[in-house]
Amino acid sequence: MLWSKIKNKLDEKNMTEYQLGKITGLGPQQIHQLKKRNSENPRWLTMIKIADALDISLDEFREKGK
Template structure:
């Protein structure tokens, strides 16, 4: 579910996982692990949220919250 939100935001911003990796300093293989279900550390979630210019709360929202 988390990766779907990241992917949705990447598509909305018309950017790539490669660019996210460059902007965060997180290796593409690590991002791939997140896509495969590994939970990111809080530190990496902060980096991702900052790079995508979204609040950490964005990743906590469920479809029911909207």
């Protein structure tokens, strides 16, 4: 679920995973873990970096109805 939200934002901004990694400082392994395991509990700073890179609010990653 989380990765699908990130992927949608990447697509909207015509960004690649590689570009996301460069902007955030996240390595390919960290991005792969988010993608492959669809991590339900990523680190707070990781999510801040991703939200900043995608120019969105952290609220956009919240699951509705929880």
